[in-house]
Amino acid sequence: MSNVILFGGHGKVALLATRILTERGHRVTSVIRNPDQQDEVRAHGGDPKVADVQEQSLTDFADLVRGHDAVVWSAGAGGGSADRTWAIDRDAAVLSVQGAAQAGVDRYVMVSWAGSQLDHGVPQDQDFFAYAQSKMIADAVLRDSDLQWTVVAPSTLTDDEPTGSVDWDGSSSQVPRGDVAHVVADVLEDPSTAGRTIRFNEGSAPIADFLRA
Numbered sequence: 001m002s003n004v005i006l007f008g009g010h011g012k013v014a015l016l017a018t019r020i021l022t023e024r025g026h027r028v029t030s031v032i033r034n035p036d037q038q039d040e041v042r043a044h045g046g047d048p049k050v051a052d053v054q055e056q057s058l059t060d061f062a063d064l065v066r067g068h069d070a071v072v073w074s075a076g077a078g079g080g081s082a083d084r085t086w087a088i089d090r091d092a093a094v095l096s097v098q099g100a101a102q103a104g105v106d107r108y109v110m111v112s113w114a115g116s117q118l119d120h121g122v123p124q125d126q127d128f129f130a131y132a133q134s135k136m137i138a139d140a141v142l143r144d145s146d147l148q149w150t151v152v153a154p155s156t157l158t159d160d161e162p163t164g165s166v167d168w169d170g171s172s173s174q175v176p177r178g179d180v181a182h183v184v185a186d187v188l189e190d191p192s193t194a195g196r197t198i199r200f201n202e203g204s205a206p207i208a209d210f211l212r213a
């Protein structure tokens with residue numbers, strides 16, 4: 001059993017991951033902004049912690065994560081304004097990485113996006129640029145840290161039924177949120193995934209086999 005702190009705890013992937021992790025015997029502290037979401041977090045097995053990631057300083061993040069065994073970052077602006085995207089997907093994510101390092105919490109799993117690369121190719125005049133750029137920067141900061149990091153980088157998310165199988169063969173450009181949650185839970189339990197960026201779509205490889213490949 002491990003104590004996991006999960007940021008963005010009311011997101012769809014986060015709630016599904018919380019259920020999987022708690023059913024496996026882990027304790028999940030779910031950080032949420034809206035106190036009205038506490039009951040739904042509890043219904044999925046998590047312990048809600050109300051804190052707005054946009055308002056947290058580096059010291060605040062260190063205090064929040066201290067004493068946990070692992071951090072999962074699944075927070076995001078969710079297609080809000082560019083300013084909010086920069087504030088959450090870039091600035092708050094980076095501060096959480098620095099806070100984990102300051103607090104001595106070595107294991108960190110970042111839920112990112114398959115296109116989060118230096119050459120993501122999104123034009124600067126498009127609304128999606130802030131998201132693509134933010135994810136690329138946050139992932140780069142995490143990789144440059146001394147943490148035991150894993151970047152979980154799915155393609156476009158869907159609400160389709162999970163299959164338990166994924167791939168990265170270019171045959172698809174989407175993946176069910178339930179399968180992403182399964183990947184998050186599995187990498188947290190598998191220290192050998194540290195130091196890896198795992199990009200994936202829906203596919204035919206069982207998740208456990210895909211992670212071992």
